[in-house]
Every structure is written in structure tokens, then in C-alpha cells.
Amino acid sequence: MARITAVDTYDVRFPTSRELDGSDAMNPDPDYSAAYLVLRTDDGPDGHGFTFTIGRGNDICRVAIDALASFVVGLDPDTVDLGDFARSLTHDSQLRWLGPEKGVVHLAAGAVINAMWDLVAKRAGKPVWRYLAELTPERIVDLVDWRYLTDALTPAEALRMLRAAEPGRADRTAELVARGYPAYTTTPGWLGYDDEKLVRLAEQAVADGFTQIKLKVGADRADDVRRLRLARAAVGPDVRIAVDANQRWDVPDAVAWMTELAPYDPWWIEEPTCPDDVLGHAAIRAALATAAPSGGRIRVATGEHVQNRVVFKQLLQAGAVDVVQIDAARVGGVNENVAILLLAARYGIPVCPHAGGVGLCELVQHLSMFDFVAVSGSIRDRSIEYVDHLHEHFRTPVVLRDAHYRAPEAPGFSAEMHPDTLTRYSYPDGPAWA
Amino acid sequence: MARITAVDTYDVRFPTSRELDGSDAMNPDPDYSAAYLVLRTDDGPDGHGFTFTIGRGNDICRVAIDALASFVVGLDPDTVDLGDFARSLTHDSQLRWLGPEKGVVHLAAGAVINAMWDLVAKRAGKPVWRYLAELTPERIVDLVDWRYLTDALTPAEALRMLRAAEPGRADRTAELVARGYPAYTTTPGWLGYDDEKLVRLAEQAVADGFTQIKLKVGADRADDVRRLRLARAAVGPDVRIAVDANQRWDVPDAVAWMTELAPYDPWWIEEPTCPDDVLGHAAIRAALATAAPSGGRIRVATGEHVQNRVVFKQLLQAGAVDVVQIDAARVGGVNENVAILLLAARYGIPVCPHAGGVGLCELVQHLSMFDFVAVSGSIRDRSIEYVDHLHEHFRTPVVLRDAHYRAPEAPGFSAEMHPDTLTRYSYPDGPAWA
Numbered sequence: 040m041a042r043i044t045a046v047d048t049y050d051v052r053f054p055t056s057r058e059l060d061g062s063d064a065m066n067p068d069p070d071y072s073a074a075y076l077v078l079r080t081d082d083g084p085d086g087h088g089f090t091f092t093i094g095r096g097n098d099i100c101r102v103a104i105d106a107l108a109s110f111v112v113g114l115d116p117d118t119v120d121l122g123d124f125a126r127s128l129t130h131d132s133q134l135r136w137l138g139p140e141k142g143v144v145h146l147a148a149g150a151v152i153n154a155m156w157d158l159v160a161k162r163a164g165k166p167v168w169r170y171l172a173e174l175t176p177e178r179i180v181d182l183v184d185w186r187y188l189t190d191a192l193t194p195a196e197a198l199r200m201l202r203a204a205e206p207g208r209a210d211r212t213a214e215l216v217a218r219g220y221p222a223y224t225t226t227p228g229w230l231g232y233d234d235e236k237l238v239r240l241a242e243q244a245v246a247d248g249f250t251q252i253k254l255k256v257g258a259d260r261a262d263d264v265r266r267l268r269l270a271r272a273a274v275g276p277d278v279r280i281a282v283d284a285n286q287r288w289d290v291p292d293a294v295a296w297m298t299e300l301a302p303y304d305p306w307w308i309e310e311p312t313c314p315d316d317v318l319g320h321a322a323i324r325a326a327l328a329t330a331a332p333s334g335g336r337i338r339v340a341t342g343e344h345v346q347n348r349v350v351f352k353q354l355l356q357a358g359a360v361d362v363v364q365i366d367a368a369r370v371g372g373v374n375e376n377v378a379i380l381l382l383a384a385r386y387g388i389p390v391c392p393h394a395g396g397v398g399l400c401e402l403v404q405h406l407s408m409f410d411f412v413a414v415s416g417s418i419r420d421r422s423i424e425y426v427d428h429l430h431e432h433f434r435t436p437v438v439l440r441d442a443h444y445r446a447p448e449a450p451g452f453s454a455e456m457h458p459d460t461l462t463r464y465s466y467p468d469g470p471a472w473a
Numbered sequence: 474m475a476r477i478t479a480v481d482t483y484d485v486r487f488p489t490s491r492e493l494d495g496s497d498a499m500n501p502d503p504d505y506s507a508a509y510l511v512l513r514t515d516d517g518p519d520g521h522g523f524t525f526t527i528g529r530g531n532d533i534c535r536v537a538i539d540a541l542a543s544f545v546v547g548l549d550p551d552t553v554d555l556g557d558f559a560r561s562l563t564h565d566s567q568l569r570w571l572g573p574e575k576g577v578v579h580l581a582a583g584a585v586i587n588a589m590w591d592l593v594a595k596r597a598g599k600p601v602w603r604y605l606a607e608l609t610p611e612r613i614v615d616l617v618d619w620r621y622l623t624d625a626l627t628p629a630e631a632l633r634m635l636r637a638a639e640p641g642r643a644d645r646t647a648e649l650v651a652r653g654y655p656a657y658t659t660t661p662g663w664l665g666y667d668d669e670k671l672v673r674l675a676e677q678a679v680a681d682g683f684t685q686i687k688l689k690v691g692a693d694r695a696d697d698v699r700r701l702r703l704a705r706a707a708v709g710p711d712v713r714i715a716v717d718a719n720q721r722w723d724v725p726d727a728v729a730w731m732t733e734l735a736p737y738d739p740w741w742i743e744e745p746t747c748p749d750d751v752l753g754h755a756a757i758r759a760a761l762a763t764a765a766p767s768g769g770r771i772r773v774a775t776g777e778h779v780q781n782r783v784v785f786k787q788l789l790q791a792g793a794v795d796v797v798q799i800d801a802a803r804v805g806g807v808n809e810n811v812a813i814l815l816l817a818a819r820y821g822i823p824v825c826p827h828a829g830g831v832g833l834c835e836l837v838q839h840l841s842m843f844d845f846v847a848v849s850g851s852i853r854d855r856s857i858e859y860v861d862h863l864h865e866h867f868r869t870p871v872v873l874r875d876a877h878y879r880a881p882e883a884p885g886f887s888a889e890m891h892p893d894t895l896t897r898y899s900y901p902d903g904p905a906w907a
Contacts, residue, residue, distance in 0.1 A: 066566045095540065095567035096578060102536045103577070106529065132500045133529035139720070139748070139778060142576010143537070144530060187747040190724035190756065286573070290624035313621040314573070315783045317751060318790050322624065344573060349749040356752050 041082040041162070042115055046108035046151075048101045049075040051456070052094060052466040053397065053429060061093075061395070061428070062231035064257030065285040069093035071397045071429060072466070074100035074147070075456065078111060078154050086116070086158025087455040090146040091368045091396040097466065103147035106134070111151060116158045122181040125152045125374035129184060141346035145371060152372025153402065157452035167373065167452045168408035172208060176201035179413070183378040184348075184371075191352045192385045200384060204416045211412045219443030220407055221422040223251035223281070225395060227270070230255045234269055241273040248442035251279035251306065251422060257287035260296055267303040279306035286310045286344065290319045294326040297337055301330045307338035307362055314344035320359035340364055343393035347371065348378045355386040362420075366393045367402035373452075376406050384415045395426035400437045401453035404444045432460040475516040475550055475596070480542035480585075482535045483509040485890070486528060486900040487831065487863060495527075495829070495862070496665035498691030499719040503527035505831045505863060506900070508534035508581070509890065512545060512588050520550070520592025521889040524580040525802045525830040531900065537581035540568070545585060550592045556615045559586045559808035563618060575780035579805060586806025587836065591886035601807065601886045602842035606642060610635035613847070617812040618782075618805075625786045626819045634818060638850045645846045653877030654841055655856040657685035657715070659829060661704070664689045668703055675707040682876035685713035685740065685856060691721035694730055701737040713740035720744045720778065724753045728760040731771055735764045741772035741796055748778035754793035774798055777827035781805065782812045789820040796854075800827045801836035810840050818849045829860035834871045835887035838878045866894040 055061050056068035074097050078086035090100045110128055128148040129140055137144045160170045171179070179201055180194050224247075227240035237254075244252050254270055256263040263282075270280055282305045288296060293311035308327070312319045320339055327337040342364030345351055354360045363383045365376050383390050390410060392403040400423070407423050415421075423444055430436035434455045438445040447453050464471045489495050490502035508531050512520035524534045544562055562582040563574055571578045594604045605613070613635055614628050658681075661674035671688075678686050688704055690697040697716075704714055716739045722730060727745035742761070746753045754773055761771040776798030779785055788794045797817045799810050817824050824844060826837040834857070841857050849855075857878055864870035868889045872879040881887050898905045 066570070069567065069570075093567050093570045095565065096537075096571045099533065099537050099540055099571065099577065103530075103533050106533060131529065133503065133527050136500070136503075136527045137530045137533065137577050137580065138575075141572075141749070141780065143533065143571050143578060144576060146571065187723055187750060187753070190753060289621055313783045315575070315781065316621060316787065318787045319621070319624060319783075346575065347749065349747045349753075353750065353752045 040115055041080050041117060042113060043078050043111055044081050045079040046104070046111055047077045047079060048104050049461050050097050050101050050466045051075050051461060051464045052097060052472070053464055054471060055428070062229050063255040063283065063285040064230060064287040066093060072097040073397045074104055074150065075461065076104050076150055076154050078158050080116065080158070084158065084161040086154040086161070087452070088150045088154025088157060089368065089398060089454065090150040091399055099143055100146055103143045104150055107147055107151050111155070116155070116162055119155065119159070121155065121159065122183070122374065124155060125182070125372060126184050128152060129371050140371065145347065146369065149368055149370055149372040149375070152374060153368065153452060153454065156373045157454045161451040164450050166405060166447045166449060168405040168412070168446065171373070171405070171409040172212065172412040176205060179377060182374045183381065184374065187349045188352060188378065188382070191356055192382055196385065197381045200381065201413065204413055207416055208412050211416060215408055215411060216446050219440060219445045220404065220411065221418060222249070222425040222439060222442050222444050223253060223279070223422045224249045225253040225424055225426050227252055228254035230258055234266065237266060238269055238273045241270050245274050245278055249278070250442065251281060253281040253283055253309070253424070255285065256282045256300070257284035260299060263296070264299060267300050267305065271303045281305065281307045281309060281340070283309035284311050286313055288312050290322050293323045297327055298330055301337060302332060304332050305337055307340040309340040309364065310344070311339065314341055314346070315350065317350065317353040317357050317359055320354060321357045324359055324361070336361070338362055340391065342366065343369060345369070348375050348382065351379045352382055355382055355388060360388065363388050363390045364393045365390055365403065365406060367399055367406060373406070380406065380410045380414045389420045390415070391421055392423050394424040395428065397429050398433060398454060400425060400430070401433055404437060404447065405452060408446055432456050475514050477512050477545055477548050477550065478515050479513040480538070480545055481511045481513060482538050483895050484531050484535050484900045485509050485895060485898045486531060486906070487898055488905060489862070496663050497689040497717065497719040498664060498721040500527060506531040507831045508538055508584065509895065510538050510584055510588055512592050514550065514592070518592065518595040520588040520595070521886070522584045522588025522591060523802065523832060523888065524584040525833055533577055534580055537577045538584055541581055541585050545589070550589070550596055553589065553593070555589065555593065556617070556808065558589060559616070559806060560618050562586060563805050574805065579781065580803065583802055583804055583806040583809070586808060587802065587886060587888065590807045591888045595885040598884050600839060600881045600883060602839035602846070602880065605807070605839070605843040606646065606846040610639060613811060616808045617815065618808065621783045622786060622812065622816070625790055626816055630819065631815050634815065635847065638847055641850055642846050645850060649842055649845060650880050653874060653879045654838065654845065655852060656683070656859040656873060656876050656878050657687060657713070657856045658683045659687040659858055659860045661686055662688035664692055668700065671700060672703055672707045675704050679708050679712055683712070684876070685715060687715040687717055687743070687858070689719065690716045690734070691718035694733060697730070698733060701734050701739065705737045715739065715741045715743060715774070717743035718745050720747055722746050724756050727757045731761055732764055735771060736766060738766050739771055741774040743774040743798070744778070745773065748775055748780070749784065751784065751787040751791050751793055754788060755791045758793055758795070770795070772796055774825065776800065777803065779803070782809050782816065785813045786816055789816055789822060794822065797822050797824045798827045799824055799837065799840060801833055801840060807840070814840065814844045814848045823854045824849070825855055826857050828858040829862065831863050832867060832888060834859060834864070835867055838871060838881065839886060842880055866890050
């Protein structure tokens with residue numbers, strides 16, 4: 040028997056805007072940040088979790104996490120029901136009013152839920168991906184908040200899908216441990232980089248074994264044509280180049296702009312418009328159905344800012360996306376991402392997670408690996424974003440080998456930052472901000 | 474020349490859960506609350522605004538309002554451009570990450586924007602509805618953030634609509650001042666009331682001249698059938714009875730439940746499911762197209778929890794709603810509600826605002842009156858919700874006569890609470906909470 044005794048919170052910010060790492064058409068000067076929490080226990084390891092933000096407002100998320108402490112303190116991590124626990128946070132009627140299930144309160148709920156997963160998996164001695172992938176189909180179904188989903192997927196249908204995948208779990212686990220999970224890299228493509236740096240990093244990515252890179256677009260059309268031409272020349276015809284507009288366009292702009300970039304064969308257009316605009320994405324996808332050089336489709340991808348499972352459900356129902364991009368710290372934690380993985384599998388759409396930021400690579404690898412072993416059973420057209428920022432602040436950072444994420448073996452969710460980082464980058468009083 | 478010198482904020486909560494006023498199927502025990510702010514100036518009146526919440530989390534909204542103070546302090550309310558000002562709050566890239574344009578940060582932006590409208594209208598000596606209705610079409614168009622709207626409505630189209638309505642402004646203003654704007658009442662329908670109280674209050678509503686009442690539904694199906702039967706018997710066949718499920722159902726549940734209530738001729742079903750679910754609302758509306766006793770439609774209404782203009786745009790594009798329910802304090806203030814009124818007029822859908830709560834009647838009357846004078850030019854099938862709670866805390870509360878809101882004449886947005894209220898209901902230290 041153990042007990043959660045306290046929730047400690049931290050406002051951690053990295054001054055990334057000084058180097059223009061992470062710069063894109065909507066976010067010119069992000070200071071990558073984490074509203075970070077530790078679930079303290081009276082026996083054994085602590086649970087760590089965080090919300091990723093880009094600076095201002097990180098303190099608001101921290102206050103929201105503090106407001107959820109009363110839902111957690113006193114619980115026994117060895118007996119907590121992880122489905123009921125997640126629902127207790129998102130169903131509180133008074134806090135729900137502030138979303139519902141979106142914005143700061145939902146970000147905070149996700150951070151607390153993920154910290155509980157870190158804690159429970161550590162106590163079980165397993166990495167989260169393996170902990171999840173070893174649950175029975177019934178227990179996986181029970182993790183999900185099914186409210187608002189049953190017109191697209193029922194618990195019974197999800198159970199059938201999970202049972203159908205069960206016999207292959209062992210083989211896929213072995214394959215995953217042997218080979219890892221494919222990654223693509225965004226490192227070459229930040230808007231703040233000049234042409235020389237773009238070409239050099241694109242060539243380096245190919246040399247490192249990546250078969251897909253990503254470029255930011257959307258600030259200036261002529262610049263984007265030139266940058267995509269240079270990148271295509273650098274990587275050759277067979278490496279996929281995704282482009283990412285970070286919500287910069289209205290629907291007509293997205294279609295016009297992407298038609299102009301089409302000769303350079305972009306693999307997908309990511310966040311072409313507002314993440315809330317299901318019908319807008321569907322219209323863009325329809326307009327780009329034959330825009331690629333071969334007359335094929337330019338794919339539409341979105342998800343890093345999609346607020347919850349209900350919007351993902353609609354993107355799938357409307358045929359609005361070719362690629363679902365989950366984010367480990369945007370929605371209601373592991374539980375809501377399990378729901379989204381099940382929905383994507385139901386519609387046969389590949390999931391390629393958003394990562395980068397602070398610690399998002401660390402978290403989301405677990406979700407994709409669980410998906411491969413126990414849900415979709417496939418890595419076809421699937422890969423996890425990789426950005427080589429800020430991993431040094433984590434106790435068990437991601438490991439890439441041959442452009443694949445190695446399957447983590449350390450117990451927990453890979454969420455834990457070094458204590459020195461929590462001190463040094465504490466905002467506004469840490470030495471990094473002095 | 475004046476200057477905004479400070480932003481004072483207050484956590485104001487009313488212990489309404491003690492009486493079950495405001496109880497519904499999703500919100501059994503709300504403590505109606507306001508995260509309240511005052512823009513202090515060095516000369517003349519102050520500007521007042523607030524976010525409405527139902528208790529826990531009101532403090533998080535207050536912190537978010539505090540975080541926006543730096544965008545306001547130092548501005549001159551006599552020269553501020555109200556379009557640019559609103560966009561400065563919603564476009565800040567770092568804060569935008571926490572939504573975008575949804576949840577706590579967007580609620581806070583709406584409160585600050587509305588406080589600026591209160592201040593500017595007070596200095597002009599006009600109520601907000603009249604201030605708005607006397608702007609040129611060009612200035613009204615410039616209030617709107619057009620990003621993400623142009624696939625449904627362009628600024629040029631909006632300008633044409635507003636110019637077409639311009640010749641009738643004077644006549645409609647005179648009509649509005651003479652007759653007021655129609656109201657409907659939710660007072661009889663809270664779930665926490667017993668049958669006797671429901672019938673008594675429904676009969677009273679008819680005696681008071683209301684031609685529409687509203688009942689909460691969604692907790693227990695047999696109870697709802699009985700309550701709607703009693704209400705229909707009490708008000709007779711000609712008074713409209715709207716019902717409101719407060720997001721309680723999945724799509725299949727909504728259709729089944731409303732089919733069972735159909736014999737009692739409900740006028741609309743409000744919030745049948747998740748406010749994010751555009752396609753769900755469209756499916757429910759299609760299923761209920763011939764469900765009414767006459768073979769007519771049971772209308773679908775939503776909006777009080779719709780996060781921003783992009784979701785309203787889609788509800789209209791998808792033909793998902795018969796009634797648009799704006800909320801004065803949910804979206805990005807007056808400016809975003811102007812966008813939503815223009816969208817609704819473009820699609821010919823009536824707007825019947827959500828009110829009640831704390832001060833929502835006070836605010837939203839201005840928006841409907843502006844809509845009548847300068848945008849849609851119509852009150853057909855339009856009415857503003859009325860609930861008789863908590864008006865006594867405002868300096869210039871709404872005035873109802875013959876079931877119509879009287880057009881307010883006091884300068885400003887009717888947003889100002891009595892100083893004594895701010896002290897007495899201050900949470901957690903005010904005497905009301907002692």
C-alpha cells in the first residue's frame with residue numbers, strides 16, 4: 040500500500056526564442072516550456088508529468104494543475120482504476136464548464152493523468168508502452184471515456200478490434216524491440232534557418248537514414264517555393280518531404296499555396312488551417328486529391344492542436360485527413376490518446392504523432408509503440424516526428440538508431456526531467472533567466 | 474486624453490448550489506460565479522467585464538485575466554482601435570498555444586475585450602447596442618477577425634449585407650425602443666424543481682406574457698416525459714416549449730430520447746450532444762426533421778459552449794442547427810460575437826442568445842438589439858433567454874416588460890456589479906462564504 044501525498048508543480052521555461060529553433064509561420068519566437076508536476080508518494084518512485092507550452096501562459100497551466108491536486112492526493116497508485124481516475128478529472132462539472140475538455144483545464148488534466156501513468160508504470164517496473172500493450176482488451180476499452188464516440192465506434196466494436204490484434208502482440212513486440220519504430224525529422228525545416236543551413240541539415244538527415252523530413256511553410260509563398268525546391272534537390276526524389284503551415288491559412292489560401300508547391304511533391308500538408316475546422320480540412324483534402332505531380336493526392340495531416348477525441352472523431356468521419364497526428368500532452372493524457380488510436384484504427388488512417396517541443400518525443404513514442412503492438416498492428420506509412428532539442432534535460436531521453444526510435448525499457452513514461460533542470464530553468468527566478 | 478492605469482480582478486462566487494437554481498443534467502450543483510475585472514482609468518469612468526463560470530476554476534480564469542493586463546495598461550480608450558485591440562489579445566502566439574481561441578485563455582480574452590467595450594461606450598455616453606448600431610458598415614467589418622472565415626463569408630460580402638440593412642436602422646431603432654426585444658423564460662424548468670413548482674412557474678410564465686418557456690431534460694427519460702406532459706398541459710398548445718439536454722447525450726441517445734418527447738411538441742432541443750460535434754448535430758437534426766406531431770421538424774439549437782467563430786461557421790455550413798445561441802462571455806467578446814451574428818445572417822439562421830448565469834442577460838441583450846437594428850434586421854423566431862437570478866447585483870440590471878427586454882439607455886455594457894457585491898461574494902474570504 041502506498042499513498043500519493045502531494046502534488047509539486049514547476050514553471051519550467053527554456054529560452055529557445057534566442058536561437059529561432061522552433062520558429063514557424065504562426066509561432067515566430069517560442070520559449071519552449073513545461074508546466075511540470077511531480078506526484079509525491081510515501082513509498083517508492085514519484086510520478087512525473089507536464090503540459091508543453093511555448094512560454095507566456097505556462098504559469099496559468101501550472102495554476103490549473105494545482106487546482107486538480109485534490110483529485111489525486113490520498114490515492115493509492117496500486118489500486119487506482121486508471122479509467123475512472125481520468126474520468127474523475129474530466130467530468131468534474133464545475134471545471135468542465137471552462138472547456139469543456141479543451142484549453143488550459145484540459146491541458147492540466149492531461150498532465151496529471153500522464154503523471155499517474157508514469158507512476159503506475161514505474162511501480163509495475165515497465166515502460167508505459169509495454170504496460171499498455173500487456174493489458175487485456177477489456178481493460179484497454181475501459182480506459183476510454185466513451186461519451187460522444189458511439190456514433191463512430193462502440194466499446195463492443197473496439198473490443199473486437201483489440202481481440203483481433205491480440206494473437207500478434209508477441210511477434211510485434213519482438214519486432215519492435217529488435218528494430219525500433221520509424222522516425223522522421225523536422226530538424227532541417229525551421230523557418231528561421233537560412234538556405235545554406237536548410238540544405239546542409241537536409242543532406243545530413245538523408246545521411247542519417249531518415250526517409251522523411253519536414254519543412255515549415257506559410258510565411259512567404261516565394262520563399263516556400265525556393266526552400267522546397269532546394270530541399271527536394273538536396274534529398275532526391277525518394278525521400279518524403281512533409282510541409283507544415285502551422286494553421287496559417289484560410290481554406291482558399293491553403294489550396295492555392297499548396298497547388299504552387301505541388302511540383303516539388305510534398306508528402307503531406309500539415310495544419311493547413313484552423314485545427315477546429317473539420318469541414319475546412321475536408322474541403323482542402325478534396326481540392327488537393329489530384330494535385331501531386333503524378334496526379335496523386337497531397338495528403339492532409341493535422342492533430343497537434345486538435346483539442347479532444349470528439350474533433351478527431353469528426354475529422355475521421357468527414358474523410359478530412361490522411362494522417363492523424365496525436366500529441367501526448369494536448370488531450371486528456373494516455374486515456375484520451377487510446378481513444379484516438381482506436382478511432383484511427385477503425386477508419387484505417389495512420390497515426391504519425393506530433394513531437395519535438397519539450398519531452399513530446401519522450402512521451403509519444405510509448406503511444407505509437409502501443410498502437411503497433413496492440414491496436415493497428417502496423418507501421419505502414421507511420422512514423423514519429425523527431426526533433427533534436429532539449430532531450431538532455433530528461434533522465435531517460437529517447438534513443439534514435441538508424442532513424443528509428445529504440446523501444447524504451449526504463450519503467451515509466453520517460454517524462455522525468457533532471458532535478459537540476461527544474462531549478463536552473465525555473466521561471467522567472469532560475470539562473471537561466473537571470 | 475485618458476489612460477488605463479490598472480486592471481483590478483476579483484473572484485466573485487454566489488452559493489447558488491444551496492437552492493438548486495441552475496441545476497441541469499450535466500451541472501447538478503453550480504455555484505454561479507464571475508472572474509471579474511475593472512479597467513481603471515485616470516480620468517472618467519472605469520470599464521467592467523467578466524467571465525461567467527459555475528464555481529471551481531473561477532480562480533484560474535482570474536489568473537488568466539491578470540496575464541492579459543499588460544496588453545491593456547497604458548492604452549487610451551478614446552483612440553484605441555477596437556478591432557486591432559481584440560486581435561492583439563487573441564493573436565499573441567505564446568498564449569494562443571493554450572487554445573487556440575478556446576478554453577480559459579479565450580474566456581479571459583473575452584472578459585477583457587468586453588470590459589474595453591464597456592469603457593469605450595461609457596465614454597461615448599451610449600449603451601453598447603446603440604454604439605455598435607451607429608458604426609458605419611466599414612467599421613463593423615473591421616471589428617472582426619476574418620481569419621478562418623473567408624470560405625463561408627468574406628469581408629466584402631459582410632459589407633454588402635450591412636449596407637443593405639443601413640436604410641432601415643432608424644425605423645428599427647425606434648421600434649426597439651418602443652417595444653423592446655422578445656424574451657423567453659427558463660425559470661420554470663430547472664431539474665431540481667418538483668412537479669408542483671414546475672407547473673406553478675409555467676402557468677406564471679404564461680400569465681406574465683411569455684410565449685416560450687424552456688425545460689431542462691436529459692437526466693431520466695421517464696421523468697422528462699412526465700415533466701414535458703405536465704408543462705404542455707399547463708401552458709396549452711400555443712406556447713413554445715424548448716428543451717435543453719446540456720450536452721448529456723451521444724448522437725443515438727439524442728435521437729431516441731427526443732423521439733419519445735416528440736408527442737409533446739418541443740420547439741427545439743438545445744445542446745443535445747457535445748458542443749464540439751458539428752457532424753453529430755447535423756445527424757441529429759436530420760433524424761428529427763419529421764419528428765414533431767405535425768410531421769414537422771424538432772429544431773436543433775446550440776452555442777452557449779461553442780468555443781469560437783470557426784465552430785459556429787461549420788455548424789452553419791453543415792446545416793447542423795436551426796437556432797444559433799450566442800453567449801456574451803464564452804467567445805472573444807463583442808468582436809467575435811459580431812462575426813457570429815454576421816455568419817448567422819449570411820445563412821439566414823435566427824440567433825436566440827444563451828443568458829441566465831451571472832450577468833449574461835445584461836450583456837447579451839446589447840448584441841441581439843444590435844443584430845436587429847444593423848445586421849439581420851429581424852426578430853422573427855428570435856428571443857433572448859431570461860432567467861430571474863442575481864440581477865440585483867448589477868447597477869443597471871435588465872428590465873423586462875410584457876416579456877420583452879427594454880432597450881437599455883445607460884451608457885456602457887450593463888456589466889457593472891455593485892461594489893458591495895464584489896466584497897460580499899469574494900471567494901473564499903467574503904462574508905457570504907464565511
